[in-house]
Amino acid sequence: MMGDAAQPKGKPAKPPRAAARPKSRAFRWTIRLLFVALSLMITRGVLQTPEIRAMLDDGVATVLAVLAKERAQQDAMAGAARLEEMQDSAPRQAPAPEMFEDRVAVRRSESPAGPRRLTGPVEAVIAGNAFMLGGVPVVLDSLVCAAPDTEAGRRATDGLEELTRAQDLRCTVTGAAGEHAVRATCMLKGEGDLALAMQADRLCDAD
Structure with missing residues (x-):
């Protein structure tokens, strides 16, 4: 009982947070676009101008291009790794009859x-x-x-x-x-x- 009373009251200490993952370039572009779109939505009617629409379209196209490039690089690396594994594990071909x-x-x-x-x-x-x-x-x-x-x-x-x-x-x-x-x-x-x-x-x- 005395040992329990001697313990300090309060919430237990939280475990240390894991290190945050680095954000990709596409993620940063997405955040920027969302911020711009939110700012424009505050002032109603601004989105109707052709200049703003063109800017948003260009931004979306840029994000899609970055995402496609990153996906293509990941697919190429994965394909190269699979090909290397297949070459290492493939049996040697017997000579032709x-x-x-x-x-x-x-x-x-x-x-x-x-x-x-x-x-x-x-x-x-x-x-x-x-x-x-x-x-x-x-x-x-x-x-x-x-x-x-x-x-x-x-x-x-x-x-x-x-x-x-x-x-x-x-x-x-x-x-x-x-x-x-x-x-x-x-x-x-x-x-x-x-x-x-x-x-x-x-x-x-x-x-």
């Missing part, structure tokens, strides 16, 4: 050295003797077909689509057929040479 390297070499070389092979299903038929295989334009070697815009060419195109439907071709590149295309002999699974099959159906002729 050997078949892919062969395809690139064939597409860039006008005279491929040694046999090159392309395998897989036909992705698209271009003409009676041309199609896409593994992203590479392939022209059947030793086979001549009519132009695709003619009746005979359309029959040849339809015939090639029918022969290669649901088939995995095995093609051996024999040379270049332009900047990106290659010439090749192709084998059908269980049906022999594709060019000979087109000739047997009288869709195209031998070259």
Whole structure:
């Protein structure tokens, strides 16, 4: 009891205040504009003048520009940080498969050295003797077909689509057929040479 009476009466001491955060430039501009607008509102009718309206519009535009600039800088810094984290955490890419390297070499070389092979299903038929295989334009070697815009060419195109439907071709590149295309002999699974099959159906002729 005596100890309680000895304690000084009054409100407990307040904890020290945290240091105030520095105000940004946009915040200071906003305060200035609000002060100007408040002063003008005290004297009624002043806001109706074009000069005051123009001044307020310029001030608002300046504040918006400053805010947009600060936001863009923050977004750029955040994006750079995320990109750096992704690069640090991304796994190393494995080297491309050997078949892919062969395809690139064939597409860039006008005279491929040694046999090159392309395998897989036909992705698209271009003409009676041309199609896409593994992203590479392939022209059947030793086979001549009519132009695709003619009746005979359309029959040849339809015939090639029918022969290669649901088939995995095995093609051996024999040379270049332009900047990106290659010439090749192709084998059908269980049906022999594709060019000979087109000739047997009288869709195209031998070259």
